[in-house]
Amino acid sequence: MIEKRPLLTVLTHIFLILGVLMVALPIWITFVGSTHEAERMLQKPIPMWPGDQFLNNFNSTFFGAGSHGDSAPVWRMMLNSLVVALMIAGGKIAISIISAFAIVYFKFPFRMGFFWMIFITLMLPVEVRILPTFEVVANLGMIDSYWGLTIPLIASATATFMFRQVFLTIPDEMLESARIDGAGPMRFFWDILLPLSRTNIAAMFVILFIYGWNQYLWPLLITTDSDMTTIVMSIKQMLESAEQTPEWNIIMMTALLAMIPPIFVVVAMQKLFVQGLTETDK
């Protein structure tokens, strides 16, 4: 702050608090919705203050078999989401870091060709190639499996770029001294490159975990078995059945459970998250 203007400072805080309230309102309403009985959620106006049914709703949502008894319990969906998010984040990082290593530290024919091929995937988001990709996955028999949910999404141009950038900033002397000491390429990779890029890996992991957890269109197409649904895609099915018999308390509880893990990751690892965001978009 440059000059002392007490009135402006007060105004600043008021505006910021209003901003926070505006951003938080939808989440607050979700939380409140998850603490009332189904009947209460059908009367106007809907409550703005929490009720006492939180644990009941939690139990029937987390362990129950869905609002119509035909879907998997939410714990199963959250487990699926967790497996998918971890596989996508881990897989993307693993294959990107080794291809960046090859491209930066080896001279071999078609090196640039491979680099451009990875680059082009940036321009082919899943939304523009859904039908043919779906056909490929169906032909490979990967429908309704964790492989089908994750592998088609784990090629990553952005992660490869980021690791390439990180490796380029590592001084050449590292490699020279490692070679004098007799280290081969894989030894150099494990003992020097991986430890040096630890924070970048962690930052990337935070971003990719959220990306994986929040996948929607792809799981929607690729799963038919209710045991394979992820929690994020289950919301849509609940909204559809809500048109006949709305159980908003259950829907809001599911929504709450679906967003707690990624929000927790963002808030708890804020520094890594911000680093990951600013790095991947460069």
Added chain:
Amino acid sequence: MLKRVHFPSSLLPYLLVAPQIIITLVFFMWPASQAIYQSFLIEDAFGLSTEFVWFENFEYLWNDKHYHAAFIRTGFFSLAVAFLSMSVALILAAYADRVIKGAMTYRTLLIWPYAVAPVLAGALWLFMFNPTIGIFPYLLKYIGYDWNHYLNGNQAMGLIIMAAAWKQVAYNFLFYLAAMQSIPKSIIEAAAIDGAGPMKRFWTLILPLVSPTTFFLLVINAVYAFFDTFGIVHAITQGGPAGSTTILVYKVFNDGFIGLDLGGSAAQSVILMILVIAMTAVQFGYFEKKVEY
């Protein structure tokens, strides 16, 4: 690009790039080429025969007034989302930049909508604006405004814009705050000594100095609104009422998976691919320039 000191060629680098390249070929290159090939085909309604028709699918889209409308609608939607979320983020960042203590607390409280999946954001806003029980239609009735986005196309569009912008404010806020905090304090102090008040400094100094960030965010937000908002539309409106919220990505999905018009859907995919390539080129061109100074 390549290190001055490097390992000699052997089988190893090929093994290292193999997983990424195989996935790229099988799940990216092949489907994309299939999309291009299918865009030249017309399949009959039962899938019994296909005919190679060159650019007929594209010609059809070129003359289709529904497609034109979807195109213009998507443009409007992206601009509205970008404008709304960026201006809110800019104002909040300008205020957060002013406070000495607590800027990081406000950051923590403002960033987490980024972590909410688009379809969940859609579900929350749908609940708040539900015509029968939602809190906002209830309040709006007091000022004599009738809200029903199931019937009113403009209200449906407004609702998906608000939900999409809400989710994106966090991202824009982070980048604006970082940009403002990297402006040298001496510049701001010099302006203050010359008698420029906070408002004047914002308009004549801060806003021009963060303009590279503004341009960057404009591209990012446009890409977001084009491709990442499928879940919001799918949850809230399903493209309705009467197609008034059918944006391009939703139309590809709808024509392909629901309407089973494979050729037409593939042709739309190809047009979207061209759009992504153009947007990516703009984004990278901008970064090349930024790196120089």
